[in-house]
Amino acid sequence: MNPTLGPARIVQTDDAGYAELMVGTGGSTLPSQTGAAPQTASTPAGDVPGCAALIRSVAWEQTTLGPVPEWDPVVRATVDLMLASPVPMALTCGDDYLLLYNDAYAQVISAWHPVAMGRPAAETFGELWHSSDVGGVVQEVYRSGRAQLEPETQMTLPRGDAGRPEHAFFTRGHSVVRDSHDRAVGVLTVAAETTQVTRHLQSLGELTSRLAGALTIDDVARVVLSYAMSSFDVDHCVFAVDDGAGYRYVRRIRGEMLDEADERLPPLWKRIVADEGYPLVAVAQSGRASFEPDGSPLMKIASDRHERRIRALAAIPLRAPSLRGALTVGYRSPHPWLPAERALLDAAGELVAQAAERARRFEAQHGTAQLLQRSMLPEHLPELDTFRIAARYDVGVDGNAAGGDFYDAFELPDGRLAMVLGDVAGHDVRAAAVMGQVRAALRALALTDPAPPSVLAGLDRLVGSLGAESRNEEIFVTVVFGLLDPADGTITLASAGHPPPVLRRAGFRGEPATAELVKVPPGAPLGLGGRWQTGVITIEPGDTILMFSDGVVERRGRALNDGLDALVAAAASAGSGDPRNLCSLATGAVEGTTDDDVAVLAVEHAVALSRSATMQVAAEPTGPSRVRQWMTNRLREWSVPEAVIGAAILCTSELTTNALLHAGTPAQVHIDLSAERLLVSVADTGTRGSVTRARTDALSSRGRGLGLIEELSDAWGTDPTVRGSTVWFEMLIPGNAGP
Known part of the structure; x- marks a missing residue:
């Protein structure tokens, strides 16, 4: 056996599988002994060969393990088993714990790969190896010869090209490897990264906490859609509940400006009939979840390009004594829907169904009382x-x-x-x-x-x-x-x-x-x-x-x-x-x-008399265009500066469209011009007895509409009214123009 060499560089193998080991200075550097993030390897990431080729390329005769032909048959068989496994596995050999691993394990230690192959583990992992959670347990198994199964452990590993530290969770099993003479020659580690599952479980706890404070169906919709987008990183999610003879639903779409469940406004509920051609209706009525890993699950009922692009879809029923509904999450690329993920979605569905039923009871008990109270006010x-x-x-x-x-x-x-x-x-x-x-x-x-x-x-x-x-x-x-x-x-x-x-x-x-x-x-x-x-x-x-x-x-x-x-x-x-x-x-x-x-x-x-005008807008597609024409003519009659007119028309058109979308009833546009400001309000009459208090400290936007208002207006807000809600904005008039 040869002594361990200093820093080395692995090069590509030729067709015969032979390699040259470059020694001395130069080449890639390993992580520092302090455990700092490793530097990028000299071999470009896209050119790194598989772990089998890397093992063939190492000059093992210059290590304590010796030339490959001289390896004990048990060691060679263990390496073959490791390379063929899709599960992350690593083999540490000898008293210096030379590191061999497979392609799956390479993804786990991505920041150290490929320079870690064939190197002593202590040189590769630095302080992380000397901790009891990593090197300590491997050394204990090697010395004692007793296998160990570790419970889930959190580690901080450098990830990505920049080697930024990230928290990861692993469950690992360690077994001693004995040669033909029953001598301990290494430790085989099988690692299962549970980071994603652990984070899902953590987010499930957060979902439970947030649902506990959800008072209305609108609140539940906002919570569950936010949870699905952040926890499962999906491209498309829908929350639906029964509503008379059909269902109403609200959705969120990744990468789009339109936010249909904005914190400041009522969600954009849409209605569909109880047609089992809709996946969400089918699971809501049957009570059985469905999982489509790859296909066109929404193509037949797609209402826009977002739904046509979905290839993988999970539909989870929401069942409670007084409620039927569904939660669907989808991806634009194939997705396998692993058992652990299905179980988490099922658990989330149970929590959401219970919260939605509580919210429905709350609305039934308190909505009428609130409407009565508001009706007592002018x-x-x-x-x-x-x-x-x-x-x-x-x-x-x-x-x-x-x-x-x-x-x-x-x-x-x-x-x-x-x-x-x-x-x-x-x-x-x-x-x-x-x-x-x-x-x-x-x-x-x-x-x-x-x-x-x-x-x-x-x-x-x-x-x-x-x-x-x-x-x-x-x-x-x-x-x-x-x-x-x-x-x-x-x-x-x-x-x-x-x-x-x-x-x-x-x-x-x-x-x-x-x-x-x-x-x-x-x-x-x-x-x-x-x-x-x-x-x-x-x-x-x-x-x-x-x-x-x-x-x-x-x-x-x-x-x-x-x-x-x-x-x-x-x-x-x-x-x-x-x-x-x-x-x-x-x-x-x-x-x-x-x-x-x-x-x-x-x-x-008021400093001076103001001018005002009101327009009733029917719930039809031409409504916003008629508002734009009416408002343009009126503001020009009042000699409002063109810059203010353009900004006001844009914001009013967006708000009118939004009011018609979420209320589905006529809207009222009111403009009031004084010497110093233009005030515009858009009111709908689509109340469902919502009792959620307006959050004036949360400035999240529903797409272009509220984003434009935040950018173009000097002040804006939402007001609950007796029969609906009102969104308004104020624009100051430059130079004190106006009446």
């Missing part, structure tokens, strides 16, 4: 010449569909504007019922005697009476009520235990805008027999007053003043005083989530 706010009004209501993120927050704004016979924002403690139907009574009584009292102290005194008697009738003295109601005189912009305010409004003062002559809490005399909550005083402020042109419920600023574990300061800062930093923009900013001004409902009402004193 569907339309007053439209004044120089005052713009907007409001927003969001349910708490805990999923309660009924609550006590409310707002209202209405004109009085003398031309003044009454505005109110209140909060009834509780998050149930009873709180919503009390809210409805208080709001109705407030309107009646204000029409009789609108003075804020008189209105609050009447509400105080009502709440006291309700508490006595129910034998519950704990009805807790707070209200801030104001009267706006459009003639001079004065607002007379009174508060019954409610947080004070925020007043945003517009900056003039280049000065920044400011914001502050209005100083309103404090008063007792309703039902306690208190007395209330008023405060008076004046809002100048460009100023905005913002009323809000405590859910906007209260967060667990944080001081109330922190929330108030954050809201004031958000109002001051807003790009404009537009009330819709301020309402959207207010709901996301304070970090963290709240279990409380959120209500906001904003009134802006």
Whole structure:
């Protein structure tokens, strides 16, 4: 046997299988002894021969193993077995643990291949070899002669051409190899990489956690589609549930701008009949999964090029006592659907079915209550010449569909504007019922005697009476009520235990805008027999007053003043005083989530009269083109700069298309032009009683539409309404053009 040589380079074999071993300096270098990522081998990756050829090319006579003809028959037979195996296998021979391995193992140690062949394992793997998880166990098997089966172990290996460290998981078995004289001559290691399976199991745990927080079918759709795309790296996935006589489904497609399950908007549900020609319908009705490794599974029912390109498809049934559905995942190339992968998909299907059924029950129990609550709120706010009004209501993120927050704004016979924002403690139907009574009584009292102290005194008697009738003295109601005189912009305010409004003062002559809490005399909550005083402020042109419920600023574990300061800062930093923009900013001004409902009402004193127009759009293919023509003509009549017109038309067309897609009902486009900005809103009427709170801190895009709005507009957002949802955007007018 010859001593082990220093750094060596393997060269291509000739036809006879002979090779020349290049010794000395030059050639490729092995990983450093510190375990750093190895350098790239001198042989290009595409030119590396198979491991059988590499073994023939090594000058074994210059190693401790000696020339191949002198190898023990057992060693030669073991090498032949290893090379023929499709499973990753490696043989470490002798006291210096010379390394031989097959093609499958070469893929595992790709960053060290091919220079590792025929080299001592310690020189190849560096510190990794000296760890107990790698070299330690091999040396123990070699010395003791006892085989070992290791449980799954995590290792950090350099992967890819750059040799970046990646975490990988392996299960390995080690057996001693004895020669013809029963002497231990090496260790045969069989390795099974379980990285992908382990990651699948980890992602299955994450799926369980995320589904636990999914309240509605829309939420479940977003969670399961995101899971399928990230965990299985698929090209196409579909989530479907039964819907009357047919099914409705939503999908995600890799590499496309269109995101049909965006976080900010309702998913783009599409409907199909219960035709078993659709794979998802077939498995939903039969309850049996199907796996197509290679073919054209969607060709007969393909609605676009994405489905025609799918070659491998797995369809998993979603079965629960009150729900039928399916989850399909597909690839654009052949895919074998291994048993472990099938089992993971089946397990995911069970979890998704349970979550979808819970969500359906939740929607059935709470959707009607939420719709009832929204119907108690004003569907339309007053439209004044120089005052713009907007409001927003969001349910708490805990999923309660009924609550006590409310707002209202209405004109009085003398031309003044009454505005109110209140909060009834509780998050149930009873709180919503009390809210409805208080709001109705407030309107009646204000029409009789609108003075804020008189209105609050009447509400105080009502709440006291309700508490006595129910034998519950704990009805807790707070209200801030104001009267706006459009003639001079004065607002007379009174508060019954409610947080004070925020007043945003517009900056003039280049000065920044400011914001502050209005100083309103404090008063007792309703039902306690208190007395209330008023405060008076004046809002100048460009100023905005913002009323809000405590859910906007209260967060667990944080001081109330922190929330108030954050809201004031958000109002001051807003790009404009537009009330819709301020309402959207207010709901996301304070970090963290709240279990409380959120209500906001904003009134802006406009700098000048605004112009507005509304168009009803039928749910038909020509709708977006008619909107473009109508809006172009109207904006040019109003002398809006062409640059603003082009951007606004593009965004409005995309939003109109989107509204018609996900709602399937007519949409309403409203444009409002003031001296400083153009506001466009697109509303649909396709509500299904969704109770998911709008996430103003998540700016994910549904394809080109929201991507364009994020790029081209100065502010944008989504608003839930009584009968649907509204998406709006605002564009500032350069040079203060406009009416």
